[in-house]
Amino acid sequence: MNENKMIVDLRSDTVTRPTAGMLEAMYSAKVGDDVFGEDETVNALQDKLSDLFGMEDALFCPSGTMTNQIGIKCFTNPMDEVICDETAHVYRYEGGGIAFNSSASVRLLYGDRGRLNADLIEPHVNPDNVHYPKSTLVVLENTVNRGGGSFYTLDQIEPIYHLCRLKNMSLHLDGARIFNALAETGDDPKEYGRMFDGISVCLSKGLGAPVGSVLLGSKETIYKAKRIRKVFGGGWRQAGFLAAAGIYALDHHINRLKDDHKNAKILADTLQSLPYVKSCMPADTNIVIFELDEKHDPEEFVEKLSHYGIKCNTFGKQMIRFVTHLDINDAMIDYTVQTLKKIH
Numbered sequence: 001m002n003e004n005k006m007i008v009d010l011r012s013d014t015v016t017r018p019t020a021g022m023l024e025a026m027y028s029a030k031v032g033d034d035v036f037g038e039d040e041t042v043n044a045l046q047d048k049l050s051d052l053f054g055m056e057d058a059l060f061c062p063s064g065t066m067t068n069q070i071g072i073k074c075f076t077n078p079m080d081e082v083i084c085d086e087t088a089h090v091y092r093y094e095g096g097g098i099a100f101n102s103s104a105s106v107r108l109l110y111g112d113r114g115r116l117n118a119d120l121i122e123p124h125v126n127p128d129n130v131h132y133p134k135s136t137l138v139v140l141e142n143t144v145n146r147g148g149g150s151f152y153t154l155d156q157i158e159p160i161y162h163l164c165r166l167k168n169m170s171l172h173l174d175g176a177r178i179f180n181a182l183a184e185t186g187d188d189p190k191e192y193g194r195m196f197d198g199i200s201v202c203l204s205k206g207l208g209a210p211v212g213s214v215l216l217g218s219k220e221t222i223y224k225a226k227r228i229r230k231v232f233g234g235g236w237r238q239a240g241f242l243a244a245a246g247i248y249a250l251d252h253h254i255n256r257l258k259d260d261h262k263n264a265k266i267l268a269d270t271l272q273s274l275p276y277v278k279s280c281m282p283a284d285t286n287i288v289i290f291e292l293d294e295k296h297d298p299e300e301f302v303e304k305l306s307h308y309g310i311k312c313n314t315f316g317k318q319m320i321r322f323v324t325h326l327d328i329n330d331a332m333i334d335y336t337v338q339t340l341k342k343i344h
């Protein structure tokens with residue numbers, strides 16, 4: 001079935017392996033004890049990203065879940081309420097962390113493929129009344145994972161930013177794939193720095209670093225964040241070896257993200273034409289989410305593709321997700337297209 005033994009891993013953009021150049025950068029990194037603030041490569045990564053987004057300070061952490069959870073804890077007090085979309089990673093995929101780490105409740109909204117707008121949020125901001133939890137934080141995700149990689153433009157975020165200022169709420173961005181959004185919109189990252197109080201950026205998704213995310217914020221926020229990272233067990237030592245991979249990723253892997261988007265579109269175009277596919281979300285960036293018809297069991301479909309060396313995940317009822325990334329090349333896309341056409 002899979003004569004050439006090609007493996008096409010479309011499960012996630014987290015599966016990438018460091019390139020030779022990235023490994024070289026890691027090997028030669030100058031390191032120190034980051035809990036003492038003495039790792040110069042970690043400091044360089046933090047400076048590089050805070051400069052890029054025009055924010056005062058940054059904190060390198062082991063995962064995007066940790067940067068989001070630290071951000072949420074910085075911007076809320078126990079008994080507060082966080083407003084986000086029902087598809088949000090911070091709600092769905094962080095193990096109930098908002099309740100556990102921040103003792104806050106959540107108001108879920110139903111946006112457009114995971115994207116909120118000010119009119120949708122406004123009626124759900126609680127009035128100052130002893131019965132209600134205080135609405136103190138709005139979290140946006142860009143791009144939206146469960147929205148099939150949908151993204152916001154700046155004009156869509158601006159009114160949400162104004163609403164947050166008006167209502168005294170903080171605004172946090174889960175920017176796990178922010179560079180995928182920026183690759184499509186061409187927006188200036190400093191505009192994000194202006195509007196958001198906290199930004200979480202993943203280096204281990206499409207950018208291809210093995211580990212790491214960075215939380216961006218004001219000096220005051222990051223000072224607080226450092227205490228929270230420590231109590232979460234995320235104070236690390238010679239983390240510069242990992243920060244070096246992050247710096248390398250920012251220097252070499254941003255411009256190529258468009259290739260992943262092109263590949264995702266090729267897969268989506270193919271899927272749309274197939275009889276066993278009921279619907280496919282527009283592939284706006286590097287994520288393709290599609291729905292199988294009732295005759296096809298999604299678990300069996302994943303199993304069938306795996307016999308051809310193509311790996312993917314189910315993504316809810318009848319749904320399958322493909323994610324393109326650095327380790328997916330043109331030949332793999334051709335092979336996947338041919339395979340999808342062949343099976344039924």
Ligand SMILES: *Cc1c(COP(=O)(O)O)cnc(C)c1O
Pocket residue numbers: 062063064065066068089090141143144145174176177202204205213
């Ligand atoms: C992957 C991801 C994260 C962070 O995940 P980690 O695996 O903890 O690094 C956060 N938000 C979104 C939207 C993601 O896709």
